Amino acid sequence: MVLPTLARPAPRVPRRRPAPGRPRGGAVLLPLLALAVAVALQEALTRTGVLPGSYFPPASQTAAALLVELGGATFWQTLGSTVSTWLLALLIAVPLGTAVGTVLGLVRPVEAFLRPVVEFLRPIPSVALIPLVVLTIGTSARSALFLAVFASFWQVLVPAIAGVRSAHPIALDTARSYSFTLWQRLRWVQLAAMLPHLATATRLATSTSLILVVTAEIIIGIPGLGHEITMSRSVGNAARMYAYIVVSGVAGIVVNAVVKRLERALFVSHGIGAQA
Amino acid sequence: MLLITDLEKTYPGPNGGFTAVRGMSFAVQDGEMFTIVGPSGAGKTTLLRCIAGLSAPTAGTISIDGVPIDGPPREFAVVFQDYARSLMPWMSVARNVELPLVKHGSDARSRRRAVEQALAEVGLADAAHKKPFQLSGGMQQRVAIARAIAYRPKVLIMDEPFASVDAQTRADLEDLLLKVREETGTTIVFVTHDVDESVYLSDRVAIVTRSPSRIDRIVSIPLPHPRDQIVTKSLPEFAELRAQVFGRIREMVHDAALADA
Numbered sequence: 001m002v003l004p005t006l007a008r009p010a011p012r013v014p015r016r017r018p019a020p021g022r023p024r025g026g027a028v029l030l031p032l033l034a035l036a037v038a039v040a041l042q043e044a045l046t047r048t049g050v051l052p053g054s055y056f057p058p059a060s061q062t063a064a065a066l067l068v069e070l071g072g073a074t075f076w077q078t079l080g081s082t083v084s085t086w087l088l089a090l091l092i093a094v095p096l097g098t099a100v101g102t103v104l105g106l107v108r109p110v111e112a113f114l115r116p117v118v119e120f121l122r123p124i125p126s127v128a129l130i131p132l133v134v135l136t137i138g139t140s141a142r143s144a145l146f147l148a149v150f151a152s153f154w155q156v157l158v159p160a161i162a163g164v165r166s167a168h169p170i171a172l173d174t175a176r177s178y179s180f181t182l183w184q185r186l187r188w189v190q191l192a193a194m195l196p197h198l199a200t201a202t203r204l205a206t207s208t209s210l211i212l213v214v215t216a217e218i219i220i221g222i223p224g225l226g227h228e229i230t231m232s233r234s235v236g237n238a239a240r241m242y243a244y245i246v247v248s249g250v251a252g253i254v255v256n257a258v259v260k261r262l263e264r265a266l267f268v269s270h271g272i273g274a275q276a
Numbered sequence: 277m278l279l280i281t282d283l284e285k286t287y288p289g290p291n292g293g294f295t296a297v298r299g300m301s302f303a304v305q306d307g308e309m310f311t312i313v314g315p316s317g318a319g320k321t322t323l324l325r326c327i328a329g330l331s332a333p334t335a336g337t338i339s340i341d342g343v344p345i346d347g348p349p350r351e352f353a354v355v356f357q358d359y360a361r362s363l364m365p366w367m368s369v370a371r372n373v374e375l376p377l378v379k380h381g382s383d384a385r386s387r388r389r390a391v392e393q394a395l396a397e398v399g400l401a402d403a404a405h406k407k408p409f410q411l412s413g414g415m416q417q418r419v420a421i422a423r424a425i426a427y428r429p430k431v432l433i434m435d436e437p438f439a440s441v442d443a444q445t446r447a448d449l450e451d452l453l454l455k456v457r458e459e460t461g462t463t464i465v466f467v468t469h470d471v472d473e474s475v476y477l478s479d480r481v482a483i484v485t486r487s488p489s490r491i492d493r494i495v496s497i498p499l500p501h502p503r504d505q506i507v508t509k510s511l512p513e514f515a516e517l518r519a520q521v522f523g524r525i526r527e528m529v530h531d532a533a534l535a536d537a
């Protein structure tokens with residue numbers, strides 16, 4: 001299993017400009033059209049037997065399976081446990097990464113001291129820790145939570161260190177010359193300079209933690225979307241399996257869109273790249 | 277009294293680094309308007325940063341009322357040459373002006389009044405709720421000036437504060453500075469490239485040499501107060517003083533060109 005998001009290095013440079021304005025007209029219609037064509041093609045290929053229907057059930061069957069699931073009680077429970085673990089992971093990883101990053105960014109000796117540890121732990125693919133986690137934490141949702149926090153923590157930590165150091169020297173001089181307290185300087189100058197870095201990091205951490213929660217559910221068998229995917233496969237219900245894959249994908253798209261919106265609102269209200 | 281004695285500032289670097297200021301000595305009296313003029317790259321910003329306690333001198337001492345300056349003194353305010361960077365981009369203009377006034381136990385109402393008054397004085401009453409990025413460069417510079425004025429410092433340090441405003445605004449800000457000085461007795465140390473401005477504003481004008489920079493000479497400006505943009509500038513004494521400062525700077529540039537050749 002490939003986890004592309006994990007392989008990506010953490011961003012060093014924040015995006016100065018907000019995402020281009022929301023696509024309109026053709027920009028919305030064209031992708032929808034492409035999606036419709038792909039679904040129709042898949043349907044045609046499986047119906048005509050070009051693709052084996054037992055591996056690739058027609059899109060209509062997947063849709064029907066999804067409708068059945070939507071009506072059942074387990075679906076919402078399943079979705080709820082995946083989403084809650086995922087959100088909890090973000091709620092832990094982002095503040096933790098920010099706090100630790102702030103300290104490491106400001107106190108250079110501590111950062112120099114801990115850098116080898118960070119550089120050793122950071123590249124470890126979180127999935128490689130699954131056996132260890134099963135042994136130590138067990139097979140509960142806490143294991144998925146730990147893996148998701150572990151993976152997204154680094155994605156926040158590194159930009160947080162860069163961000164707290166990105167405050168402009170003149171802004172820092174201003175804080176000094178007006179005798180800001182340490183707390184005032186942190187709040188008004190350095191945390192603010194971190195925000196664009198953190199916004200990007202949070203967006204990345206959002207995808208990463210979803211990937212890890214679903215992976216942990218698949219491999220460890222923790223109740224959630226991932227578990228339903230493997231369960232459906234093992235009982236030979238391919239349509240239901242695809243239904244849950246679709247749900248995982250949609251969940252990713254929705255949360256990514258939400259975080260992106262928050263990010264844009266933040267950039268606009270902070271006048272970063274908002275000149276356009 | 278602000279006393280600078282044998283100040284030297286060397287920036288670290290290869291070949292012993294770069295000495296921007298060497299053997300600089302002068303004194304600024306309480307309530308004095310003291311202007312520094314000199315060639316670009318001379319070391320004027322370096323000097324101001326040392327006075328402001330933002331940069332430690334390599335040698336020599338700086339003291340205020342006999343107390344050595346070894347960090348930014350609480351009662352000093354600085355208007356930076358790089359004014360845009362000194363504003364917090366994510367805060368409104370009013371909030372920017374207010375920040376230095378936010379001290380433990382300070383009263384929000386009187387703070388707001390001070391902010392409103394300072395913004396009105398620099399002609400930005402209408403921009404209070406805008407963000408710095410929504411303002412022109414000259415307006416941003418006026419925010420930085422309003423912030424310094426609202427702070428009511430004992431010593432106000434200004435590094436080419438009027439460099440990016442139009443002629444009329446510049447004249448207004450010059451008069452505002454004179455008024456603030458008159459009303460509050462603030463000591464002002466001011467760097468400018470504009471000889472007319474230096475003569476118009478000052479009690480004394482210091483001409484500094486190219487780096488390693490030291491005082492070349494100090495010209496007293498005994499023009500009467502209150503000063504007026506038209507009346508003062510049409511006095512024959514004004515023209516004479518202006519010629520004196522200007523002539524000395526031209527001589528220095530000329531000598532430097534000969535020395536380089």
Ligand SMILES: Nc1ncnc2c1ncn2[C@@H]1O[C@H](COP(=O)(O)OP(=O)(O)OP(=O)(O)O)[C@@H](O)[C@H]1O
Pocket residue numbers: 287288294296315316317318319320321322323357487
């Ligand atoms: N941080 C630094 N490190 C090394 N050299 C520096 C540093 N800051 C300034 N200098 C050098 O010191 C000299 C004086 O710089 P300074 O900024 O004080 O000049 P200035 O008189 O303010 O010039 P201007 O009128 O153009 O603003 C310049 O040659 C500059 O290159």
Ligand SMILES: [Mg+2]
Pocket residue numbers: 320321322357435
């Ligand atoms: Mg300068």
